[in-house]
Amino acid sequence: MxxxxxxxxxxxxxxxxxxxxxxxxxxxxxxxxxxxxxxxxxxxxxxxxxxxxxxxxxxxxxxxxxxxxxxxxVPGLIDSHQHIATPPDRDAAEAMLRRQVYGGVTAIRVMADDLRQVAEFARAAQVGEIPGPDIHFAALMAGPTFFDDPRTQQVSQGGTPGAVPWMQAITDETDLPLAVAMARGTGARAVKIYADLTADTVTAITAEAHRQGLAAWAHGTVYPASPGDVVDAGVDVVSHATALAQEGTQHPLTTYKDKPPIEYDRFADGDDPNLQALFERMLEQGTILDATAGMWANYFAAEATDPESQERVRANSRLAARITSHAYRVGVPVSAGSDYENAPEHPFPALHDEMAFLARECGIPPVQVIRSATLVGAMSMGAQDVMGTLETxxxxxxxxxxxxxxxxxxxxxxxxxxxxxxxxxxxxxxxxxxxxx
CATH class of the missing domain: 2.30.40.10 (Urease, subunit C, domain 1)
Incomplete structure (x- = not known):
């Protein structure tokens, strides 16, 4: 040279x-x-x-x-649900990463973004070129009908949404071993299973990801795959407590864009038996719930400017708290993930607010909230052997x-x-x- x-x-x-x-x-x-x-x-x-x-x-x-x-x-905190490059903005992302590490967050799980930028941030933060947490990230897979979503266009600039290694459209004709290998080649630690996929396809993606050494992280409902289908597929982590409300729904599950209404009354008077059975299966399999429980109260509330949207925020916030509390009481490991970040001028990362919500609204004891934001967060990334607790x-x-x-x-x-x-x-x-x- x-x-x-x-x-x-x-x-x-x-x-x-x-x-x-x-x-x-x-x-x-x-x-x-x-x-x-x-x-x-x-x-x-x-x-x-x-x-x-x-x-x-x-x-x-x-x-x-x-x-x-x-x-x-306390151990370095872990935010188990973050996005730092949708759309990619280098200055904004570096400011976010800086705030996270100075706010006690030493690792984050990035749930699909423009992985060209995310991979560079992950390298730079690990070696110390920039201040920031360690970054573990996923490549996304969804059905073809999902890829007119504007977010897929934001993260695929220079390519075609659904046809880039970090964001792939999956059909019955997809060569899954090749698709997973392409995802793995981005540096991803997992495949994120997102939307518009059948139960059989979710199961096939999960099996192939595991065969190639990747984790499978999925939305709680993948449409038409139900929460029960997702858990039965053997995924490692399911995201969003409110998405689990579709388990046992009387409405058909069709596509991500055509979600049925949530049947709030089912959860008003106590634990839902459909979720009890689901949580028992999750506990048996070791499936982690990435609850993002405080997102409605801490993020969407600021955008709710009319009475109807404000009531929707309150209803979803109550629902998230009930479902997360139910999962915790059954024994399902619950991680602390935010799925958003605070405004740039805010002094602390959003994970602090999620942890407060888990304690205040979900009734999780503070020492267990810290475990959710440390050990269980590490488990959600498959990194519990190297982080998450203060141990030799x-x-x-x-x-x-x-x-x-x-x-x-x-x-x-x-x-x-x-x-x-x-x-x-x-x-x-x-x-x-x-x-x-």
């Missing part, structure tokens, strides 16, 4: 192995759902956690020591808080600093983006 040229600068690069830091004196909430541990030290070595032990077990050494007396530590051998990803989030989820805003892959991000260095950017 003649000579080597240095690549882009990496101001947020992970530290090298041998750079040992002892974070001493903290109250640690480790993400497993267990009780908080006081007077605890986290020892990091480069990008990984070497030990999480009582302070008394730490011997004097030459390691750098950070005193966290009076502070609370996992990535050094955690947030240091000034107050106890188990007392109030609002204490998540009391971030003093975040460690991601061993690199420290001081909250005092963060400035929100200007409105519109």
């Amino acid at each position: 003649g000579h080597e040229v240095l690549g882009a600068p990496t101001p947020w690069a992970p530290p090298a192995t041998g750079a040992v830091v002892v974070y001493r004196g903290a109250t640690v909430i480790d993400g497993t759902g267990g009780p908080a541990r006081t007077a605890t030290s986290i020892v990091t070595d480069g990008t990984t956690i070497r030990a999480v032990v009582p302070d008394a077990e730490i011997a004097d050494s030459t390691a750098t020591v950070v005193d966290l007396t009076g502070r609370f530590v 051998g996992k990535l050094a990803n955690f947030a240091v808080l000034s107050a106890n989030p188990l007392d109030d989820m609002a204490h998540l805003t009391g971030i003093e600093f975040v460690v991601k892959r061993g690199c420290r991000y001081d909250r005092g260095d963060y400035e929100p983006a200007a409105p519109g950017r």
Whole structure:
């Protein structure tokens, strides 16, 4: 090659192995759902956690020591439902990623976008060229009738919607091994199964994705495939609690654009037996619910300007809370995903609001909400072996808080600093983006 040229600068690069830091004196909430541990030290070595032990077990050494007396530590948060490139906008996406990592979010699951841009952000954030969480992303598959949706045009510029590797139209004639291989070639960790597909096709895509080492992430209802069809297909994660309300509906399921009305009365007086059976199957199979429970209250409410749309927002918000609470009580693993981001000038990421909704409206205990946003989030990406809890051998990803989030989820805003892959991000260095950017 003649000579080597240095690549882009990496101001947020992970530290090298041998750079040992002892974070001493903290109250640690480790993400497993267990009780908080006081007077605890986290020892990091480069990008990984070497030990999480009582302070008394730490011997004097030459390691750098950070005193966290009076502070609370949680694992790096994981938003299990995000979009960062629909449509692609580099400046806006970089601002979003920066806010996420300075807001305690050290990994996100991107649920289909223009993967040409997403893949570059994933590489840049991991090596430290830009500040941001680790990014695990999916390539989308849907029926041909879905691809006049304007979002598919936004993410396929330069190509044909439905005929690009990251967004493919699937028919009975599709060569599924080739289609999944093309999706895998984008760097995707999963196939997202979205809309206008039969139960048999959902099952075939899921089986082929698994055969090739990819996960299968699906909408709760794929139209005409029902929630029960989706779960029976063996997908790893289903998204949107309100989409599960179509299980047992008396209306025909046809296409994504022709959704039947939600039968709210079925859920008004208690747990729906159709969902009870569905959740029991999900629990048996280990299927994760990416609930996006707070999206109606936290995002769509701002767009509801007339009485009819405001009532729809309230009805869907109540429904999301009921269904998510039901799933949690059955034992289904519930992850914390937002499916939107706050306005650029907002100081904190949307995941904080989702976590507050899970605690306040869904009745999930705070320690379990943290588990949803850490360990279960990692499980939703198939990354639980390397992140999601504060344990020896996992990535050094955690947030240091000034107050106890188990007392109030609002204490998540009391971030003093975040460690991601061993690199420290001081909250005092963060400035929100200007409105519109």
